[in-house]
Amino acid sequence: MTITQTIVREHEADLVVREAQTVANGVVALTLSAPDGVELPAWTPGAHVDFVLNDDLIRQYSLCSSPSKLDAWRVGVLRAPDSRGGSQRVHDLFTPGTIVRVRGPRNHFPLVASRRYLFIAGGIGITPLLPMIAEAEAAGADWRLLYGGRERASMAFLDELAQYGDRVMIVPQDEQGMLDLESALGTPEVDTLVYCCGPEGLLSAVEKFCERWPAGALHLERFSAKPQEPVTEAESSFELVLQRSGLTLEVPAEKSVLTVIREAGVSVLASCLEGVCGTCETEVVDGDVDHRDSILNEEERASNEYMMVCVSRCRSPRLTLDL
Amino acid sequence: MSQQASSRSNRTGAHPRNCWYAVATSAQVSREPLGRRVLDTGVVLFRTTDGTAVALEDRCAHRPYPLSLGRVDGDRIVSGYTGFAYDARGFCVHVPTQSEIPVGARVRAFPVQEDGTFVWVWLGKPALAGLRRPATTPWLTDSEWATLGDEWETEADLLLLHENFADITHVAVVDPYIAPPVLRSSPPPLEVEVTETTVSFSRTYQPAPIPAWQAELLGLPAEAEHVQREQGAFLTPGLWVDRWDVYVESAPKQNEVYTFRFAHAVTPISPGRTRHAWRVSRNFALGEQAGKVLLPIFTDYYQRVKRILETMQRVLDTDGPRREVNVSADAAALQVRKIIRNMVADETGSGHRGAALQASRAPGGR
Numbered sequence: 001m002t003i004t005q006t007i008v009r010e011h012e013a014d015l016v017v018r019e020a021q022t023v024a025n026g027v028v029a030l031t032l033s034a035p036d037g038v039e040l041p042a043w044t045p046g047a048h049v050d051f052v053l054n055d056d057l058i059r060q061y062s063l064c065s066s067p068s069k070l071d072a073w074r075v076g077v078l079r080a081p082d083s084r085g086g087s088q089r090v091h092d093l094f095t096p097g098t099i100v101r102v103r104g105p106r107n108h109f110p111l112v113a114s115r116r117y118l119f120i121a122g123g124i125g126i127t128p129l130l131p132m133i134a135e136a137e138a139a140g141a142d143w144r145l146l147y148g149g150r151e152r153a154s155m156a157f158l159d160e161l162a163q164y165g166d167r168v169m170i171v172p173q174d175e176q177g178m179l180d181l182e183s184a185l186g187t188p189e190v191d192t193l194v195y196c197c198g199p200e201g202l203l204s205a206v207e208k209f210c211e212r213w214p215a216g217a218l219h220l221e222r223f224s225a226k227p228q229e230p231v232t233e234a235e236s237s238f239e240l241v242l243q244r245s246g247l248t249l250e251v252p253a254e255k256s257v258l259t260v261i262r263e264a265g266v267s268v269l270a271s272c273l274e275g276v277c278g279t280c281e282t283e284v285v286d287g288d289v290d291h292r293d294s295i296l297n298e299e300e301r302a303s304n305e306y307m308m309v310c311v312s313r314c315r316s317p318r319l320t321l322d323l
Numbered sequence: 324m325s326q327q328a329s330s331r332s333n334r335t336g337a338h339p340r341n342c343w344y345a346v347a348t349s350a351q352v353s354r355e356p357l358g359r360r361v362l363d364t365g366v367v368l369f370r371t372t373d374g375t376a377v378a379l380e381d382r383c384a385h386r387p388y389p390l391s392l393g394r395v396d397g398d399r400i401v402s403g404y405t406g407f408a409y410d411a412r413g414f415c416v417h418v419p420t421q422s423e424i425p426v427g428a429r430v431r432a433f434p435v436q437e438d439g440t441f442v443w444v445w446l447g448k449p450a451l452a453g454l455r456r457p458a459t460t461p462w463l464t465d466s467e468w469a470t471l472g473d474e475w476e477t478e479a480d481l482l483l484l485h486e487n488f489a490d491i492t493h494v495a496v497v498d499p500y501i502a503p504p505v506l507r508s509s510p511p512p513l514e515v516e517v518t519e520t521t522v523s524f525s526r527t528y529q530p531a532p533i534p535a536w537q538a539e540l541l542g543l544p545a546e547a548e549h550v551q552r553e554q555g556a557f558l559t560p561g562l563w564v565d566r567w568d569v570y571v572e573s574a575p576k577q578n579e580v581y582t583f584r585f586a587h588a589v590t591p592i593s594p595g596r597t598r599h600a601w602r603v604s605r606n607f608a609l610g611e612q613a614g615k616v617l618l619p620i621f622t623d624y625y626q627r628v629k630r631i632l633e634t635m636q637r638v639l640d641t642d643g644p645r646r647e648v649n650v651s652a653d654a655a656a657l658q659v660r661k662i663i664r665n666m667v668a669d670e671t672g673s674g675h676r677g678a679a680l681q682a683s684r685a686p687g688g689r
Contacts, residue, residue: 006512006513008654009515010516011517041519041520041521042559043518047519112668112669112672113670138454139451243649244650
């Protein structure tokens with residue numbers, strides 16, 4: 001009896017840049033579609049895609065068009081001087097006609113049904129919130145947006161937000177200073193969900209404020225790994241059981257769970273390799289997981305049902321996964 | 324452990340509501356009211372004078388009597404008991420006993436889309452209907468394809484149907500006559516591709532004979548061997564499509580690709596009960612005679628599947644769910660579960676996916 005070999009991968013396609021438009025200082029909006037114009041996979045607000053610029057240059061961008069439009073996607077890209085050159089390349093080289101390898105979409109920032117929302121955007125973090133806002137508005141939810149940026153000219157999509165009137169508060173730092181998180185988040189509200197996307201400083205500040213909010217109220221998305229407490233002890237090794245594959249493996253201190261799974265020839269999805277994209281989420285059967293990702297919240301971690309195998313490890317001697 | 328294990332089986336019977344479901348076929352919706360149950364909600368369907376399909380809540384606002392037991396009068400539907408009349412938007416427009424229309428007298432109207440084959444109805448948040456599109460099956464109305472099929476209710480949960488479509492390696496066990504002989508050998512690698520909302524898979528088989536009945540229809544020698552390719556896709560919780568391609572390389576039909584396309588519109592009636600409309604389309608032997616040969620073959624197979632899924636549901640109902648052993652070939656089914664689970668969590672949650680998941684697993688759920 002031969003073992004069925006199974007390869008699981010994410011949707012990947014070469015898409016054509018149809019439009020490349022500067023929508024604010026340092027921000028370009030790209031419209032992408034299939035070369036033959038066929039429909040692209042459906043997605044929901046909060047979804048993002050990978051631009052596979054080359055084998056080790058993969059960048060994540062939120063979709064910021066309407067999910068009802070399946071013939072094209074739009075992303076907004078900030079020229080980030082400190083990145084490894086991904087956004088520079090997009091800014092300098094992407095013109096109408098450019099072909100880009102796109103993986104996804106996937107969604108780890110889904111818009112959960114609620115009567116009230118507080119959206120908080122910092123700079124380019126506005127992108128995933130645009131389709132969320134459209135959906136919240138269509139659903140008749142009570143919502144507000146706080147949108148901070150360095151200066152008005154650097155803040156993208158202000159024109160599209162104008163239709164929402166005073167639900168939107170635009171806060172350019174050079175005119176009005178920082179976002180007033182104290183008055184927005186100082187008093188926890190029981191039936192409001194908070195959605196935040198932006199630079200790490202904003203995310204950490206919002207997380208701090210939301211500690212007093214009901215569990216599950218805060219939803220945020222990071223596009224770079226959350227700063228981790230430095231690991232003081234040496235990594236330990238543990239046994240890894242892949243239940244479906246019927247394999248028992250050893251994860252040595254210097255290798256990730258993902259690496260060991262792949263070396264054993266078992267197919268598992270993965271993308272960012274730093275615990276931010278959520279692609280490698282795997283069901284845990286047994287084991288005390290040492291979560292080190294930036295996706296799962298405290299409650300999800302405590303449930304011990306899923307783990308991101310690219311970064312997380314195990315404290316107990318054996319980890320059993322549904323793979 | 325057993326408690327935790329059963330809660331993780333995903334067999335909660337919870338179904339996404341923010342989804343287009345095929346509530347009826349276009350041919351079934353007429354000037355006579357048609358009552359259907361979808362997501363534990365009564366829905367009445369009818370056509371207005373200009374042919375537009377309308378879906379309303381199947382319950383008169385005045386007394387608990389189904390509108391589907393009434394009659395269509397012009398663009399209105401009239402209750403067969405109270406005589407209350409409702410327009411296509413669900414507003415009460417006539418009350419027999421008084422000239423004033425009671426304030427707020429109305430029934431829910433559901434967004435409808437029609438594609439020439441199915442009448443798709445949206446029972447979720449009405450405002451979101453415009454932001455999602457029903458998946459399309461254009462070949463069902465294309466004259467290059469001949470289509471046959473049937474529809475019925477299956478006493479099994481939506482998820483059991485999807486899991487069945489996600490892995491067809493069981494066909495050789497269930498119905499050796501219909502099964503392509505390659506399914507009896509150990510399968511080639513399964514390639515599964517996922518997006519946020521869809522799962523598709525494919526397998527390419529080494530040259531092998533095709534079923535005798537298909538060889539006869541194609542006028543090919545029964546023993547001739549052909550490369551075959553299987554593809555399937557979960558497009559939404561309401562639609563599964565797949566195809567089986569036969570690549571003929573030898574004369575006299577060199578370089579022809581003969582294809583069956585399958586469409587399964589599945590609509591949750593309630594937990595443990597599903598409406599299943601299946602269509603089998605082919606790009607060869609388009610004549611009626613071939614249809615007469617094929618219809619009983621496929622009907623027999625899908626009836627077998629229906630009985631098996633109903634048996635599984637009875638076992639679940641009697642003994643409760645358990646943690647199931649998964650094998651490598653289940654990769655697509657597991658991704659489908661994950662998508663459905665996340666959709667339900669996002670819809671029901673005042674919290675995050677984890678919390679909503681726990682809520683949906685509360686005792687009382689199946």
